[in-house]
Amino acid sequence: MKQTVLNKAHRKAGAKMVDFGGWDMPINYGSQIEEHHAVRQRVGMFDVSHMTVIDIEGTEATAFLYQLLANDITKLNLNQALYSTMLNHEGGVIDDLITYKISDTTYRVVVNAATREKDLAWITAQIAEFDATMKEQADTAMIAVQGPKAIETLQPLIELDLSQTKRFYAVYNDDMFVGRTGYTGEDGVEIIVPSEAAEALWEKLIDAGVQPCGLGARDTLRLEAGMHLYGQDMDEQITPLQCGLGWTLRKDNDQFNGADALNALRKTGINKKLIGLVLEGRGVLRHDQSLIDDDGNQGIITSGGYSPSTEKAIAMAVVDKGMNSESVQVQIRNKSLPCRVVKLPFVRNGKSLIEV
Amino acid sequence: MSYVPDNLKYTASHEWLEDLGNGIYRIGITEFAQAQLGDIVFVELPEVDESYAQEDECGVVESVKTASDIYCPLVGTVTAANDALEDTPELLNDSPYDDGWIFELELGEDADLGSLLSAEDYRNSIAEDD
Numbered sequence: 001m002k003q004t005v006l007n008k009a010h011r012k013a014g015a016k017m018v019d020f021g022g023w024d025m026p027i028n029y030g031s032q033i034e035e036h037h038a039v040r041q042r043v044g045m046f047d048v049s050h051m052t053v054i055d056i057e058g059t060e061a062t063a064f065l066y067q068l069l070a071n072d073i074t075k076l077n078l079n080q081a082l083y084s085t086m087l088n089h090e091g092g093v094i095d096d097l098i099t100y101k102i103s104d105t106t107y108r109v110v111v112n113a114a115t116r117e118k119d120l121a122w123i124t125a126q127i128a129e130f131d132a133t134m135k136e137q138a139d140t141a142m143i144a145v146q147g148p149k150a151i152e153t154l155q156p157l158i159e160l161d162l163s164q165t166k167r168f169y170a171v172y173n174d175d176m177f178v179g180r181t182g183y184t185g186e187d188g189v190e191i192i193v194p195s196e197a198a199e200a201l202w203e204k205l206i207d208a209g210v211q212p213c214g215l216g217a218r219d220t221l222r223l224e225a226g227m228h229l230y231g232q233d234m235d236e237q238i239t240p241l242q243c244g245l246g247w248t249l250r251k252d253n254d255q256f257n258g259a260d261a262l263n264a265l266r267k268t269g270i271n272k273k274l275i276g277l278v279l280e281g282r283g284v285l286r287h288d289q290s291l292i293d294d295d296g297n298q299g300i301i302t303s304g305g306y307s308p309s310t311e312k313a314i315a316m317a318v319v320d321k322g323m324n325s326e327s328v329q330v331q332i333r334n335k336s337l338p339c340r341v342v343k344l345p346f347v348r349n350g351k352s353l354i355e356v
Numbered sequence: 357m358s359y360v361p362d363n364l365k366y367t368a369s370h371e372w373l374e375d376l377g378n379g380i381y382r383i384g385i386t387e388f389a390q391a392q393l394g395d396i397v398f399v400e401l402p403e404v405d406e407s408y409a410q411e412d413e414c415g416v417v418e419s420v421k422t423a424s425d426i427y428c429p430l431v432g433t434v435t436a437a438n439d440a441l442e443d444t445p446e447l448l449n450d451s452p453y454d455d456g457w458i459f460e461l462e463l464g465e466d467a468d469l470g471s472l473l474s475a476e477d478y479r480n481s482i483a484e485d486d
Contacts, residue, residue, distance in 0.1 A: 216394065306418070
């Protein structure tokens, strides 16, 4: 199994390790719920070194990313970050990713671990027509520090000044790249460092009282924040228009991969949508549970689970466009249970947004 | 190493049984089982007065990670269920052999007590993963 450079540090911190898509990763360090609360209320950290960092450079780097990505790379200011999908020619989602603008000719792209091979293959094929090069930064580690106390806890430990770095912007020097981004719905940063510097940074953060958090808490935090998980909430079989990612598509100049397919779908009618659900009674909503309403509209839960911050079972689901939000029922084992349709996100900046 | 009390009987599916006398057994899940499941957030209890065959699914324990069936370890009729678990399912994590008991069963006449594991047998069965 593949290991990140922090593998020993996880074991030292008491991690329970699991196979996560071929990576030996921490699922929790004792209690997933306590780790979740640490991020919502104070500060926690995650090893996300399994994610892939790619630098795109060249006079046509911008033009390349303008075709590759369905969001608008040209709107970025220097050091600003952008969330986007990368679509195939059928409009299906190859991956979702974050791109930072380093200069007019240099960008840093962070993609998912599980999709690394196909992403690299796709980017390699697409970049050939452009005066631009792609370089994977394989010898790096990545630590996400998240929570309302993330910035004030991290600041004294590093040389970079975070005080002028707004949300969705990055600051960096030769030793460290800090993006004020995350996957939890809280303030915080994602830090990229050379592999050999990762363990020392991790230990400093532990000493500063930062709670190490596993992939379990990462999943409940991002679900509460209404953030998509690639492979569950979207994949190559669905377009952004059908799974709640229409907001990431650029409106003007649709010369990007997959744009024609999206326009064709708009003409024939978008048949599915993404909704947020709260289970009214007792139980837990889970990935793959099926939904139905009184009119026979159907759907499937793409991500579901127990939400520690709201103490309710919550889910994101892809459903027929006409789904009647007043009569959604979920099938759990052999029972039909009523669900309430709610706006996403469920939680933002430590507060439940679910109306009682 | 998970704690496996000597005075209890066990199943391969990680239930424990305590003999309360008069053919009644108290049943829960082991410390090993709760550790494997992680933080437990929901318990669906067996219904009192319901009769089950050995290995029937009679309830569900759901953790942050997964849903796991509770199997009735022997044939019998449920005489009590631990209602406290409905509001405080974390008792299964905090006190699996005591406050976190799940239900009590009056054994049927043909209950196969010989199918249960001793504490030592159960310890051996989980040794590889413990």
